[in-house]
Amino acid sequence: MCTVVPISLTVGANRIVPTVAIPHPLGNPALPLEEEQEIRRKLLDKALKALTTEVSEQTVFE
């Protein structure tokens, strides 16, 4: 999970889940807590899905 996908691609990561921003990858301090938790939950679900998905090349899970 990372914000700067190009760096993840450069270093050779297999499964990449894009996140929110460099200072706050899994949240957004501008939002109320419930909305932030919603973002976090969705990102985590996506990451778990990515982990259980077979990949044959570098894959970005948009």
Place this chain on the structure above:
Amino acid sequence: MKLELGNIFIHDIQFDDLSRVENGVLYINEEELREHLLEDENISSVSFDIAKPGESVRIMPVKDVIEPRVKVEGRGGVFPGVISKVDTVGSGRTNVLKGAAVVTTGTIVGFQEGIIDMSGPGADYTPFSKLNNLVVICEPVEGLKQHAHEKAVRFAGLKAAAYLGRLAKDLEADEVESFETPSLIESFRQYPDLPRVAYVQMLQTQGLLHDTYVYGVDMKQSITTMLYPTELMDGAIISGNCVSACDKNTTYHHLNNPVIRDLYARHGKELNFVGMIITNENVYLADKERSSDWSAKLAEFLGVDGVIISQEGFGNPDTDLIMNCKKIEAKGIKTVIITDEYAGRDGASQSLADADISANAVVTGGNANMVVNLPPMEKVIGHVKLADTIAGGFDGSLQPDGSIVVELQAITGATNELGFNRLSAR
């Protein structure tokens, strides 16, 4: 657009009853300047000190370094949109107190940045050890929030520089330099056979102590745009960043950008320097993509053969750098990038966080992880205890004898990515 710089050489700086410039000496009335800076209600106290080349003096943590300048002819005033009203600068005549600078220091948030040693081995790594510096130390009113504190200190430095600059308004310059950028069409007519070159300057725009302002606009809220290079010489771009001070551009760097100077020196001879593009380095991936798309689009629109790209900072801005490079190269335009390296203390690690095959012409400002030992100084202006918490410092970096063991990244301007430094290799 044409600008003349009238340089007035300053070889000494002293406190005195009357602020003035006389025979190359800058005299400053402390009280008058203090009153001027205390007009800001966010500042509770201001003190000054003087640091001259060769003295056993350490200044830390440095926030910004600013060269005193004043508009003599032409539109607007220095630092437009910040200290002067918004008006397009960069034409006419500007006088410069060459050899003098205002240095701001103060503690704002956790990581505190920037060392300037006026003598010893540290002095070789920072260009500001060669200047006669007026150090401005501001204390905020109680309870002032960090962002407001940063702004107050930033403005105090610029106001002090503008105050000193005004002393040069009616002076005869020791030397006059001239810089001119005609319209795109006119420059093509003048030099049809010379390669056309533009400069892409990347500006640090990542939040508190990581920001840059253009005509008073926070550059992270702007899309990539263009300026006449002479606008920088009047302070169109000012620094609000100092973290990892080795590769951050102070306002002094922007005023004296060596990429611009060198391109002007070759303009009409080896190349046609058509102008410059400024872009940002934001913390959202979409911003990085959008801004680098625009850099490439504007470079294409200018019809240039080559582009020089300078980075500011390191880490994720390496991605902005590589995006700018490969997108401009993809337009069939050759690029050279100027960066610095974080290659580990032994220099053996990968230098940049990102890379691409099109980044095949690279100039480096040096390895910021290199460790240096700065011997104790007789006098410290600022807060020496911060050595342990500055980027590039580490536990125990302040030694019992007052010496400091740090990575180069703690030294203001040491690996500057405009090339405004002296590191070299053989």
